[in-house]
Amino acid sequence: xxQLSKQLKLPAELDKLDSVISFLETTLWQxxxxxxxxxxxxxxxxxxxVNIANYAYPDNTGECHxxxxxxxxxxxxxxxxxxxxHDAGKAFNPLEKEDPDITLCAEDRQIGGLGIWMVKQSxxxxxxxxxxxxxxxxxxxxx
Amino acid sequence: xxxNVKSEGNKKWIELDGRLDTxxxxxxxxxxxxxxxxxxxxxxxxxEKCGYVASSGLRVILQAQxxxxxxxxxMVVKNVNETVMEVFEMTGFSDILTIE
Numbered sequence: 001x002x003q004l005s006k007q008l009k010l011p012a013e014l015d016k017l018d019s020v021i022s023f024l025e026t027t028l029w030q031x032x033x034x035x036x037x038x039x040x041x042x043x044x045x046x047x048x049x050v051n052i053a054n055y056a057y058p059d060n061t062g063e064c065h066x067x068x069x070x071x072x073x074x075x076x077x078x079x080x081x082x083x084x085x086h087d088a089g090k091a092f093n094p095l096e097k098e099d100p101d102i103t104l105c106a107e108d109r110q111i112g113g114l115g116i117w118m119v120k121q122s123x124x125x126x127x128x129x130x131x132x133x134x135x136x137x138x139x140x141x142x143x
Numbered sequence: 144x145x146x147n148v149k150s151e152g153n154k155k156w157i158e159l160d161g162r163l164d165t166x167x168x169x170x171x172x173x174x175x176x177x178x179x180x181x182x183x184x185x186x187x188x189x190x191e192k193c194g195y196v197a198s199s200g201l202r203v204i205l206q207a208q209x210x211x212x213x214x215x216x217x218m219v220v221k222n223v224n225e226t227v228m229e230v231f232e233m234t235g236f237s238d239i240l241t242i243e
Contacts, residue, residue, distance in 0.1 A: 102234055105239065
C-alpha cells in the first residue's frame with residue numbers, strides 16, 4: 001500500500017475552480033484512480049468549493065484549504081481517498097440542508113439544491129465539524 | 144467548454160464538448176436562451192464529448208426542458224456516458240429527461 005498526501009491553499013473565488021480540479025486530477029491520476037471515481041470526486045469537490053466561494057466570505061475574501069490523502073495500490077475496495085476542505089468563513093453546515101425531492105416532475109422542480117445531494121450520493125462518507133473558527137468538511141471515497 | 148449548434152428546420156442540435164461545470168453552465172444557458180426561439184420544437188443535447196456534469200449544469204438542462212415543455216416541443220439528451228448517467232439517476236433527472 002502506498003500513500004500520497006498533498007495540500008492546496010487558494011483564495012475562495014470562483015475563477016480558482018480550474019486550479020482545484022487540476023490539483024485533484026493530477027494527484028488522483030498519480031494514484032491510478034479510475035476515471036469514474038475521479039469524476040465523482042471532482043464533481044463533489046466542485047460543489048463544495050463553489051458553495052464556499054459564493055457564501056463563506058460575504059464581506060471579505062478568504063482562503064480555502066484542501067488536504068488530500070490517498071491510500072492506493074491496494075486490492076479492489078481498499079483504495080481510499082480522504083479529503084478535508086477547510087474555510088474560515090461563517091459557520092455553515094451544508095449537510096443540514098434539506099434533501100431535494102428528486103421524484104418531482106420538471107415543472108415542479110426547484111432550480112437548485114442538488115449540489116450537496118450529489119456529494120452525499122457520490123461519496124462514501126461526508127462529515128462536517130466546526131473547529132477553531134473553521135468549517136471542516138471531510139469526504140471519504142473508497143474504490 | 145466548446146458548444147456547437149446545428150440547425151435543421153425547427154430542430155436544434157447542441158453538442159457539448161468539455162466539462163459542464165460551474166464555469167461552463169452560464170455559457171450553455173446563454174446559448175440555449177439564444178437558440179431556443181418559439182419556432183424551435185425539437186432540441187437535441189449531444190453529450191458524447193461531455194463526461195462531467197455539476198449541479199449548475201443540471202440546472203441549465205432542467206431549464207431547457209422546462210422551456211421546451213412550454214412550447215409543447217421535445218428535448219432529447221443523447222450519447223450520455225456511464226458517469227453522467229449516474230448523475231442523472233441520483234438526481235432523478237433520468238425520470239424527467241428523455242435520454243437516448
